[in-house]
Amino acid sequence: MLAVQIDSGKIDVVEVPKPRPKIGHALLRLRLAGICNTDVELLRGYYRFSGIPGHEFVADVVQSGNPQLIGKRVVGDINLACGRCKYCRKGLGRHCPNRTVLGIVRHPGAFAEYLTLPEENLHLLPSSIPDEHAVFTEPIAAACEILEQVRFSEAASIAVLGDGKLGLLIAQVLALHGLPVNLFGRNAGKLEIVKPLGIKTHLVTRENPSLPVAEYPYVVDATGSALGFASAMRMIQPRGTLVMKSTVSEPLVFDTAPLIVNEITLVGSRCGLFGPAIKLLKTGQLILDPMIEHKAQLSEAADAFGRAQEPGVLKLLLEP
Amino acid sequence: MLAVQIDSGKIDVVEVPKPRPKIGHALLRLRLAGICNTDVELLRGYYRFSGIPGHEFVADVVQSGNPQLIGKRVVGDINLACGRCKYCRKGLGRHCPNRTVLGIVRHPGAFAEYLTLPEENLHLLPSSIPDEHAVFTEPIAAACEILEQVRFSEAASIAVLGDGKLGLLIAQVLALHGLPVNLFGRNAGKLEIVKPLGIKTHLVTRENPSLPVAEYPYVVDATGSALGFASAMRMIQPRGTLVMKSTVSEPLVFDTAPLIVNEITLVGSRCGLFGPAIKLLKTGQLILDPMIEHKAQLSEAADAFGRAQEPGVLKLLLEP
Helix, strand or coil: CEEEEEECCEEEEEECCCCCCCCCEEEEEEEEEEECHHHHHHHCCHHHCCECCCCEEEEEEEECCCCCCCCCEEEECCEECCCCCHHHHCCCHHHCCCCEEECCEEECCCCECEEEEEHHHEEECCCCCCHHHHCCHHHHHHHHHHHHHCCCCCCCCEEEECCCHHHHHHHHHHHHCCCCEEEEECCHHHHHHHHHHCCEEEECCCCCCCCCCCCEEEEEECCCCHHHHHHHHHHEEEEEEEEECCCCCCCEEECHHHHHHCCCEEEECCCCCHHHHHHHHHCCCCCCHHHEEEEEEHHHHHHHHHHHCCCCCCEEEEEC | CEEEEEECCEEEEEECCCCCCCCCEEEEEEEEEECCHHHHHHHCCHHHCCECCCCEEEEEEEECCCHHHCCCEEEECCEECCCCCHHHHCCCHHHCCCCEEECCEEECCCCECEEEEEHHHEEECCCCCCHHHHCCHHHHHHHHHHHHHCCCCCCCCEEEECCCHHHHHHHHHHHHCCCCEEEEECCHHHHHHHHHHCCEEEECCCCCCCCCCCCEEEEEECCCCHHHHHHHHHHEEEEEEEEECCCCCCCEEECHHHHHHCCCEEEECCCCCHHHHHHHHHCCCCCCHHHEEEEEEHHHHHHHHHHHCCCCCCEEEEEC
16 A cells, blocks of 8 residues: 655655554544644654654544444544553543554554554544544644633633644634634734634734733643743733643743742643544534645655645645 | 841841831731742842842731731731732732732832731731741741642642752641642751651652652642752653742753643642631641751841851741
8 A cells, every 4th residue: 555654854655565453453544634743743853753654534444343333434533542551541541651643653644545543543423524624633632622621711811822723723612612712823814714703813923023911811822832932921811821732842941930920820732532523523613624725645745745844834635 | 127138139237217107007026037048039139139038927016007906916918919900809919910029029028127018918826826837827828829729639649849948848738738748859857857747758869869750640849940840740640730839040941742742730839828827837737846947136137148048958037
């Protein structure tokens, strides 16, 4: 089968053997996959990754010990947990210390014609959700994770920083949850995408970099930059909660005084549950079509990865 | 009156006019004061401080618009809040943006024969609490603040890092709250102080620096060092809560990946309410006597500040 392969910072599309599912795992045939910023980071050496990347996907089950799954269109949880440790027993398999992670940690990813996942990781998709929306399930789940972690007081306004793909999804998820969202970004066109959901957008330009100080009880930083984090720390109210949603690859030099003096709570947030994400997709209220930059063939993955690294680019999809 | 004066990194004891209380403020005559690490930081230039430092004190009310206060022995909240802003209205005067702070921000401190504070800041002391214990009210309140901010699940074990004055108080407050506390420190003698409260102590030496990894659902960092914070980040479990209790004066270079991947919550924590602290002092269960290093005269403050900066030194007290 055709598969994208990352090795020592290089990306290729190669012919490899079709994977053989273990007992309890299903064999899936890819329908559509999405390139995430994490994939780009993997190419740049994050996790010293080598192998097949890809963790955002929609696929058909072609082989499974459970006959009811065969032929079904699915998405899948990316964490392959042991099911026995104290985290797994609390339903926190995404923190299982023994986990592998689809396309990230020791489990071949979704940028291939076929992939495998444990059957328990799979979620059936209702026919009302098209592939082009379902492929966003994983990042929508990551956005929904904020609602699992933070108890927002009603009517408390939230600032979301960053109009990248994740920032746009977070703003939408929080707004659809009934919260008043302010989205700060550098790209007028991207900010425009989410306006129909009643999100107040704020264009931050070099000419107008001014941001409100100590204004918001909740700030979500989805910029992935040290500058963005510093802005978030300035915008947060005393006793406020700052959710860090994207890792900052540059080292962050951090002044602890404001955090302590203003008693800020900083919440690291990563993967989420697929259930709430699929439920939200089913409502049809998320604005996803304008978030798709381009759909490429798997064989064109190297080019697509190049394009995914250009500034301001939205979601790149790969189809087999 | 005699007062300690810090100016441009120098400390002197000087004769200054007795302060005149504003309307609504009481005039207090010092009984006993304590030197806090923050005072040492002020001498080193923190907040570009100049003036009379000191915020840990016990005093007698000698002048007040409220005759019932006169002659009473009191401690006092160190934040002078406006009483009108949205923080004050929520009972969070310690986050009032208009506040001054006794001996720290634009209000002369307690290292003087007399000081003033708003009457509403004062708390009467029951006679059962001796001055030598009451002088710890402010740092005990700071330790109690953790219980205001974090909802500990019962039986979840806590690691407190740092056997300095604040670390010892935090360990005691949490243990007296019924929580299983593990105190990690570098000084066997200091660790010994809190053992009678059932606190499990762990001596961390150069020869034996090994600390458990991903072990604790709650970690309180009271080390005030970048190394201590790094240890705290390693010791915390995924989805755990790390309370930062002392500012780190050196810049902290911070890898955001573990915070986000493990979904750690970082809680900055500062001043607390005096009510719970006095209640705890009244029980007589806190072990405070061995935490007193030396009681000096106000006139010997420069020497006492010198001694307070020596490694391993416990609480230095000043009496008029």
